[in-house]
Amino acid sequence: RELETTLIRGDVGVRTTARLIERVRQGYKDGSLTKGEDVLEVFRAELKAMWPQADRSLHFAETGPTVILVTGVNGAGKTTSIAKLCNLLAGEGKTVLVGACDTFRAGAVRQLEIWADRLGVEIVRGQEGGDPAAVAFDACAAAKARGVDVVILDTAGRLHTQDPLMRQLEKLHKVIGKQIPEGPHEVLLVLDATSGQNALRQAEEFGKAAKVTGIMLAKLDGTARGGIVIAIREELGVPVKFVGVGETPEDIQPFDPDAFVDALFESDPD
Structure with missing residues (x-):
């Protein structure tokens, strides 16, 4: 819920937020995320990885x-x-x-x-x-x-x-x-x-x-x-x-x- 609120307040948008949150849920289901992990940190890392350097360069x-x-x-x-x-x-x-x-x-x-x-x-x-x-x-x-x-x-x-x-x-x-x-x-x-x-x-x-x-x-x-x-x-x-x-x-x-x-x-x- 905290993650969802942060994303929506940050103008990410409801549709994209829902899609990103679902990825976290799926991570718990398939075992790629464990209950002990800091979900916010995992999520931050995933968002940062969306922007490879090659795409950001002219x-x-x-x-x-x-x-x-x-x-x-x-x-x-x-x-x-x-x-x-x-x-x-x-x-x-x-x-x-x-x-x-x-x-x-x-x-x-x-x-x-x-x-x-x-x-x-x-x-x-x-x-x-x-x-x-x-x-x-x-x-x-x-x-x-x-x-x-x-x-x-x-x-x-x-x-x-x-x-x-x-x-x-x-x-x-x-x-x-x-x-x-x-x-x-x-x-x-x-x-x-x-x-x-x-x-x-x-x-x-x-x-x-x-x-x-x-x-x-x-x-x-x-x-x-x-x-x-x-x-x-x-x-x-x-x-x-x-x-x-x-x-x-x-x-x-x-x-x-x-x-x-x-x-x-x-x-x-x-």
């Missing part, structure tokens, strides 16, 4: 630019997360170019330009209201011509219920592939850690349109526990790659399952 192109497509709903923290990712990669010695493919939201291109200028990274932009696929194409072409290591493409924030915008993601995939056949190498979905169960629905729908390869969990610096990513991993197989823990470009960390799971349990007020 996959880079063997030759030429690596293309990272970043998507998410409005307000999730997408643009700030892109700035953090740029800063992280630049700190690793990689050259970065951003493509401002969010031509839909007023001010989005300018917002990204400000970040790019602050961080000293190149930017390719189009006009507000222009074709985002054309920006993606130009950004990939520029990256190849300039020998850039990583291209990060911003996309319009969209609700997972907005079919035309979701279809636009499919078009972006095709256009990127024309310039860089293996691209995009990563499709990162930015999720707000405070959004709870709605994040699972977002991951499901974005996964259909954009073949999501990883999660960037934003806004994990407050009371949010972000346990919904356990449900996303359990039900959709999508790993968390990074977490945002503040507002500055430095406030990004590679996902650490040990620290995450420990915090999930330690934040339980009971």
Whole structure:
């Protein structure tokens, strides 16, 4: 019961919690767990094992630019997360170019330009209201011509219920592939850690349109526990790659399952 309460309070969700609890019960039945074992510790270990290192690392192109497509709903923290990712990669010695493919939201291109200028990274932009696929194409072409290591493409924030915008993601995939056949190498979905169960629905729908390869969990610096990513991993197989823990470009960390799971349990007020 204590375990169940902790998981539900941590935003893991009822369905996934029930499935995980059933595994513990099954462990007692088949003898893999004994009555004397600390169930919480066994369970923590199982949750931590859900996130192998190979899944949590970015996959880079063997030759030429690596293309990272970043998507998410409005307000999730997408643009700030892109700035953090740029800063992280630049700190690793990689050259970065951003493509401002969010031509839909007023001010989005300018917002990204400000970040790019602050961080000293190149930017390719189009006009507000222009074709985002054309920006993606130009950004990939520029990256190849300039020998850039990583291209990060911003996309319009969209609700997972907005079919035309979701279809636009499919078009972006095709256009990127024309310039860089293996691209995009990563499709990162930015999720707000405070959004709870709605994040699972977002991951499901974005996964259909954009073949999501990883999660960037934003806004994990407050009371949010972000346990919904356990449900996303359990039900959709999508790993968390990074977490945002503040507002500055430095406030990004590679996902650490040990620290995450420990915090999930330690934040339980009971």
